[in-house]
Amino acid sequence: MASTPTKVLLVDDDPDAQDIMQIYLGQWGFQVRIASNGTEARDLADTYNPDIVISDVVMPELSGLELLRCLQSSDPGRPVILITGYSSVDMAVEAMKEGAQDFLTKPLDYSKLKSILEAARIDLKVRKESQELSTQLERGAGFGPLVGKSRVMKELYKLIKTVAGSEAPVIISGESGTGKELVARSLHDQSARSKEPFIAVNSAAIPQDLIESEIFGHEKGAFTGAIAEHPGCFELSNRGTLLLDEIAEMPILLQSKLLRVLEGSKIRRLGGVKEFSVDVRVIASTNQNPRHAVESGNLREDLYFRLNVFSLLVPPLREHKDDVPLLAQYFIQQFNQKHSLHVEALREGALKMLKAYSWPGNVRELKNAMERAVIMARGNWIETSHLPPYIQNPVAEDTSSFVLPLGVSAARAQKELILRTLKKAGNNKAEAARQLGLDVKTILKKLKSYGVH
Ligand SMILES: Nc1ncnc2c1ncn2[C@@H]1O[C@H](COP(=O)(O)OP(=O)(O)OP(=O)(O)O)[C@@H](O)[C@H]1O
Ligand SMILES: [Mg+2]
Numbered sequence: 386m387a388s389t390p391t392k393v394l395l396v397d398d399d400p401d402a403q404d405i406m407q408i409y410l411g412q413w414g415f416q417v418r419i420a421s422n423g424t425e426a427r428d429l430a431d432t433y434n435p436d437i438v439i440s441d442v443v444m445p446e447l448s449g450l451e452l453l454r455c456l457q458s459s460d461p462g463r464p465v466i467l468i469t470g471y472s473s474v475d476m477a478v479e480a481m482k483e484g485a486q487d488f489l490t491k492p493l494d495y496s497k498l499k500s501i502l503e504a505a506r507i508d509l510k511v512r513k514e515s516q517e518l519s520t521q522l523e524r525g526a527g528f529g530p531l532v533g534k535s536r537v538m539k540e541l542y543k544l545i546k547t548v549a550g551s552e553a554p555v556i557i558s559g560e561s562g563t564g565k566e567l568v569a570r571s572l573h574d575q576s577a578r579s580k581e582p583f584i585a586v587n588s589a590a591i592p593q594d595l596i597e598s599e600i601f602g603h604e605k606g607a608f609t610g611a612i613a614e615h616p617g618c619f620e621l622s623n624r625g626t627l628l629l630d631e632i633a634e635m636p637i638l639l640q641s642k643l644l645r646v647l648e649g650s651k652i653r654r655l656g657g658v659k660e661f662s663v664d665v666r667v668i669a670s671t672n673q674n675p676r677h678a679v680e681s682g683n684l685r686e687d688l689y690f691r692l693n694v695f696s697l698l699v700p701p702l703r704e705h706k707d708d709v710p711l712l713a714q715y716f717i718q719q720f721n722q723k724h725s726l727h728v729e730a731l732r733e734g735a736l737k738m739l740k741a742y743s744w745p746g747n748v749r750e751l752k753n754a755m756e757r758a759v760i761m762a763r764g765n766w767i768e769t770s771h772l773p774p775y776i777q778n779p780v781a782e783d784t785s786s787f788v789l790p791l792g793v794s795a796a797r798a799q800k801e802l803i804l805r806t807l808k809k810a811g812n813n814k815a816e817a818a819r820q821l822g823l824d825v826k827t828i829l830k831k832l833k834s835y836g837v838h
Contacts, residue, residue: 423447549575559699562749581625607656
């Protein structure tokens with residue numbers, strides 16, 4: 386399909402200049418309309434709706450700078466390129482400050498003009514694509530709080546819908562930052578319990594000796610420091626949904642207590658005598674493969690079976706990279722709002738870098754990178770230089786180093802280190818073991834737990 390040619394409005398009062406320019410623009414594949422002065426250009430801009438404006442600066446009636454202001458007020462993102470016979474630095478500075486795309490002096494350097502126009506054409510394409518993404522986001526490009534339209538994400542949404550209708554426990558697994566908590570929330574939102582509380586408790590973030598009281602609550606005086614009674618998460622989420630985040634990090638003893646509750650036993654607060662029942666739907670999540678967590682002794686097998694009525698696997702971002710542009714646009718909007726900025730889109734080169742990167746920290750890492758980029762960009766565009774250095778220069782695989790974002794779990798870091806060392810050692814397990822200071826048996830066990838053979 387031939388794309389529609391880019392429309393240029395040329396504003397110049399010199400007929401000779403008009404002629405030459407028209408020939409060049411035509412050769413470069415642009416569609417051209419001509420105005421001989423600023424007022425005419427302003428009117429023509431309304432009807433012709435050009436993608437790019439090239440304007441002389443010194444003109445009778447409306448000057449190029451005044452025209453620029455007019456055009457900016459109707460469409461601030463439209464590139465305006467100014468040309469002047471007087472190489473006035475002051476005017477150039479002012480024009481650029483007011484948002485002119487570029488500034489050229491006569492006699493014109495046509496190859497320079499051509500490259501400016503080519504860059505503007507690419508920006509235009511990218512701008513249209515980002516507007517299209519924004520429209521998609523307005524219409525809802527995902528599922529509840531989850532953004533993404535890739536095949537794998539759509540499959541996940543379908544599963545969430547099915548599972549939400551039931552009362553059964555669910556186990557959600559996936560790497561760190563993939564959106565497990567959002568999946569749990571949308572499960573709750575889709576369920577009959579949506580009007581009731583949704584409580585998340587993260588076993589990895591609470592000191593071990595406090596987890597039990599967090600989950601089951603305690604009476605005043607149950608232990609030193611229990612100065613007041615404290616309802617647990619089970620009570621707080623009564624009639625609603627309780628997310629037990631990082632279930633494999635929960636102390637094993639507590640896991641068996643949890644199992645008993647899931648099997649219908651009543652709840653008793655720490656230090657309490659009264660037993661009571663609660664009506665809670667339990668969702669558990671883990672960033673390990675649950676079966677491997679069982680094998681390594683971090684997750685009780687019986688609890689796993691009880692939770693695993695339904696299991697949802699949230700894919701890592703590298704397996705749905707086609708969602709990267711949409712997610713990036715979503716986060717641009719989110720952070721524009723948070724920081725009162727007006728970033729429009731990623732320049733083509735920056736978007737390419739995001740698509741090429743492997744995202745070990747998944748959507749969370751993308752979100753963090755976009756917040757930084759939006760703040761650094763400030764203007765309309767996110768340039769490659771606004772992206773974190775490790776995304777600009779991803780260390781090529783099988784070189785001597787690799788970068789992990791802060792926030793990934795130690796288990797994930799270890800997995801990455803082992804797999805990369807092994808790759809560098811040409812899959813020689815003995816050599817990899819030697820470099821890592823581990824014995825081969827340990828490596829084999831690890832590989833098995835990663836599902837790698
Ligand atoms: N599909 C998505 N659409 C929009 N935002 C997302 C999506 N997935 C993740 N996020 C955002 O990324 C961040 C990380 O998501 P979340 O906390 O749900 O991940 P997680 O899998 O629970 O990570 P962890 O294992 O580290 O707890 C959150 O800020 C979340 O809002
Ligand atoms: Mg989480």
